[in-house]
Amino acid sequence: MSTHPAVVTVGPGLPLEVHQIPTPAPTANQIRVRCEWTASTPLDLHQADGGLLVTHPQILGDGIAGTVVEIGPDVSKYKVGDKVFGFAWRGPAEKAHQEYVVAPEFLFGKIPHHVTMQQAVTVPNNFVTAWHTFTKDFGFELPWPKPERYIPGERGGWILIWGGSSSVGQYALQILKWYGYTNIIATASKTHHEKLYGYGATKCFDYRDPGVEKAIVDFTDPNGGIHFVLDCIGSLNGSVVPISRIVRPQSSTKVAILLPIIVKDAAEGVKPIYEMDVEKATQWPEGVHVVGVRTHFYLDNQFLAEHLQSDIMPECLAQGMIEPNEQVIVEGETMLQRAEKALKVLREKKVSGARLVWRVSDEV
Ligand SMILES: NC(=O)c1ccc[n+]([C@@H]2O[C@H](COP(=O)([O-])OP(=O)(O)OC[C@H]3O[C@@H](n4cnc5c(N)ncnc54)[C@H](OP(=O)(O)O)[C@@H]3O)[C@@H](O)[C@H]2O)c1
Structure with missing residues (x-):
């Protein structure tokens, strides 16, 4: 051989x-x-x-x-x-x-x-991750092909994309924009805000700003609150804990965290530490639904198995729905x-x- x-x-x-x-x-x-x-x-x-x-x-x-x-x-x-x-x-x-x-x-x-x-x-990997998380964990429809004049059902409250400038975050925003979602906020370094506005974010926040949690709460609370959070980073102190302090008790907010949760970052000569149990990682307010995302299970959905990579992904790229x-x-x-x-x-x-x-x- x-x-x-x-x-x-x-x-x-x-x-x-x-x-x-x-x-x-x-x-x-x-x-x-x-x-x-x-x-x-x-x-x-x-x-x-x-x-x-x-x-x-x-x-x-x-x-x-x-x-x-x-x-x-x-x-x-x-x-x-x-x-x-x-x-x-x-x-x-x-x-x-x-x-x-x-x-x-x-x-x-x-x-x-x-x-x-x-x-x-x-x-491929992060386009699939975003699509799979929206349909499986948030229950978004994302019908394919998209019907003309399609209007998404989830219009009340905000969708927070934490880590909008990550690879996953960029595809997540672009997919939501294409399906007509307008209720999206994102966190990223300031230098990426303009790009993320172009990808459909209504408002961007700098996650390095010490007042970021309050700023997000002040913006979203009077306007329906946050209904969905996609944590594209999964860093215990950098995203998971801040999100747990932003979401409201009894809000039924759905939080999807890309696994693993990084407890300690890898560095030269330093072994990283990970956590796979999203409930154990931090204290979540009552009534918030938290799930850990594992894209490796996307093939369980027969439609996505057949179409996501072979039809939907190349078509989205060919038509410029995503860059x-x-x-x-x-x-x-x-x-x-x-x-x-x-x-x-x-x-x-x-x-x-x-x-x-x-x-x-x-x-x-
Ligand atoms: N479980 C799964 O199925 C699955 C699937 C895909 C990815 N993942 C995981 O998801 C994570 C992200 O993957 P990726 O490929 O998208 O990463 P990536 O593109 O390499 O992420 C880099 C970006 O992360 C941003 N960032 C770093 N710390 C942040 C924080 N505390 N808050 C907000 N943004 C922060 C940086 O933003 P700025 O440049 O704006 O500072 C940078 O642009 C990884 O841990 C990966 O393993 C899991």
Whole structure:
């Protein structure tokens, strides 16, 4: 069997390694994709430094942009040579930080002609995260295709996107805007406010402002209160605790927190600490519904499994309903250097309003 290189963790906090691993042939509805560009995300750091839900050695990455090089006998959407992007994670063959990925065709969409692979690879995992959270945890309808003159049901009260400049936050705002939601507030550093207003936020708050909690309460309380909170950050002291102080008892507010909750951040030589139990993490007011988001379960929804990545995501990108995150291209001579450098940037918290992307193969 032929082999290809993959970036793997060998233990929490240990330097990454590149291993040669077998290249499987696609069967049934699977396609084999030459992964040309990938992204490094906070989950890679949670897994590499924190060992979160990982059995080492583990191949990292879940965002893929590349070219179809081989198809299984039941594949109907793609042919060899198609340019595709996707979010895949369910086993070694599907992970992204390797030269070839083999996964079912429903985990990919075609990259629109005017979109580069660097741009496309910023989309899949967090577009899926935002869409899945809105429909599953908030019960938003997001009908597809969107009916003409569609008006969303959830119009009273505010939707708070905490961490609007994060990758997830940017896609969340753009999806809500496209569906006609107008009752959205967001937190982010000031430098990103203008962009987030363009993405549909009615009012932005600077999360670094010591008076941010009061400012949000003063703004929302007289205007129906907050009905939904999407915590795109999941930092115990940076988002979870502030949100718990903003939401009102008996308000029936729904709070969705992207897991894991980060109790202690990863840093050079420091092992991070995570919490997966949202109820245990802090004291929540009575009558507030708090859930932890795990996008890895989105395939439980048959409609989303079939359509979210293969139809909805590429169509949203092609029609300009969403624009990709800005990209910071991580340079390095080898695949290993690029992967390590990206983790270092994440560890040093230098990502702001953009996605770290890098070329996977050493052979151009
Ligand atoms: N469980 C799941 O299914 C799931 C899925 C996707 C993501 N996640 C998790 O969600 C988190 C975010 O992921 P991501 O890829 O979107 O992150 P990201 O884009 O790398 O996040 C970077 C952004 O976070 C913002 N930020 C940092 N601390 C903040 C705070 N205290 N309040 C508000 N904003 C803050 C920064 O904002 P400024 O630049 O404005 O300062 C920066 O732009 C990660 O922990 C990830 O693992 C979980």
